[in-house]
Amino acid sequence: MFATFARTRAEFPRQFWILIGGTFINSFGAGMLFPFLTLYLFQSLGVSMTLVGVLLSLWSVSGLIGQLAGGSLADRIGRKPMMAFSLGASALFVILFGIVSALPLVALAIFLLGITGNAFQPARDAMIADLIPEAKRAQAFALTRIAHNIGIGVGPALGGFLAAYSYVWLFAGNALFTFLFFGLTLIWIQETKPTRAASSANSRVSASFADVFRDARLIIFCVGAVSVVVAASQMFTVLPVFMKNTNGLGENYFGWIMTTNAAMVVTLQYAITRAGARFPRLPYAAVGALFYGVGAASIAVATTFPHFILAMGIVTIGEMIFAPTATAIIADLAPVELRGRYMAMLGLTWTVGFGIGPILGGLISDTIAPRAAWLPAGLAAIVGAGIFLFLARIINAPKKVYGRG
Incomplete structure (x- = not known):
């Protein structure tokens, strides 16, 4: 098993494994938060289930904006700046959940989080496509899915513990993990966006x-x-x-x-x-x-x-x-x-x-x-x-x- 892992690790560059680790961290934080968001809105804020559905739909609509904007900006300004902005802004908007209780501000936080949170994936996946040769890309994206599923799978355990104590701690915990990946991105991730010359030569x-x-x-x-x-x-x-x-x-x-x-x-x-x-x-x-x-x-x-x-x-x-x-x-x-x-x-x-x-x-x-x-x-x-x-x-x-x- 260890020999297989060593071979797999050697097949991909170091930056890819940093992205895999960051994906796990980010997914762990998401797994902490999102299973309990409905309960927070319904029980702590007293929002009706109909309105909870509207708020979650608002997150989906803003997610469409985030995906399109994130993909476009990743091509224009670079993968790393888009990833860093998405992570940093998302952490701030999650903290906002723990500060505000007025419904309009909660709705605004959900809308903004939908944009910034969904802007991350197109930039990350474009970076993986930049880093990994065509023949290995499916395997690279498979490893990304594994990291995501592990994070989503184990995150709710800590999220449930924090939510039982205080939802403020839940939001703070999610923000902490998001900021951790934000720091990894700033320090260790290098830009991979192809140069203008390379783009012109290939398209x-x-x-x-x-x-x-x-x-x-x-x-x-x-x-x-x-x-x-x-x-x-x-x-x-x-x-x-x-x-x-x-x-x-x-x-x-x-x-x-x-x-x-x-x-x-x-x-x-x-x-x-x-x-x-x-x-x-x-x-x-x-x-x-x-x-x-x-x-x-x-x-x-x-x-x-x-x-x-x-x-x-x-x-x-x-x-x-x-x-x-x-x-x-x-x-x-x-x-x-x-x-x-x-x-x-x-x-x-x-x-x-x-x-x-x-x-x-x-x-x-x-x-x-x-x-x-x-x-x-x-x-x-x-x-x-x-x-x-x-x-x-x-x-x-x-x-x-x-x-x-």
Whole structure:
């Protein structure tokens, strides 16, 4: 095991491992805060659940702004300045939660945190694409997902302890971890944004979002990705209600479902991505989408806890195949001076998919039947697989996108 770790460590540069460590720190802080934010708004501030939903939707809307702005600014001013600004500003806005209690100020803090917090990922992913050669990118993004999942998985334990004592301590703890990554970024992270000369030598497009939206390959891929995320989102939003109301399996059972997902990602993600490096990326992404589809559709006939565990296991295999492969595909498609913007577009597919999926699943559950929601969810992912295969076979994309040649 140690020999394998040593080989893996040697395959990637030092700065990449600093980013991995920082991703864990940042995700640990996020895991501390976000599971308890709803409780803070509802119990401590006395906000109705309807208004809590509005406030969290506000965070999602501002996240769209943050992703687009973060990607654009990462291309314009650099990856490091954008990451540092995102981390530093986010820490300050979290501290604001512990200071203010007036609802308008809380809403403002949520809106600003949505912008600054979501501006980070496009810059970080663009930096990883700058640092890592094409053949190793999927594995690099797989390691990023592992670090994120470990942080998100263990963060709530400390967050729950701090929240039980005082929410002020919870906000301070999150800010502390965010500031820690901010410091690492300032001291140890070096800028990787390609020089103007390198950009000009490798691309014939100007650096603007207009060029991003003119790239038919990117738009087609994003449509397919949204279809997959529509299915994925319902496993984390509609499923707990379905398990409890239709099958009598309460919150503790869904907790084990989530633990299964996280444990599989942490233990199997890198091996699956490494094994998949031999396959063309778009067809491999289609395989991941098919796993999503089969797992989600099988929920329609699930009645026992083992079946739900099995379904989540199938979906998680799809997640482990699709998520890092999708990020690598976007990195391959992107001209060097547009990497931040392209990464922002990938982030948008998750935001849009998570916006559509729960609404669609809830609507079908209410108007037809709860079990009826899962076949369309599975079909959405299968449609995504078809789109990826279409792109691989038909669209005149660079060879590196549909094969490694």
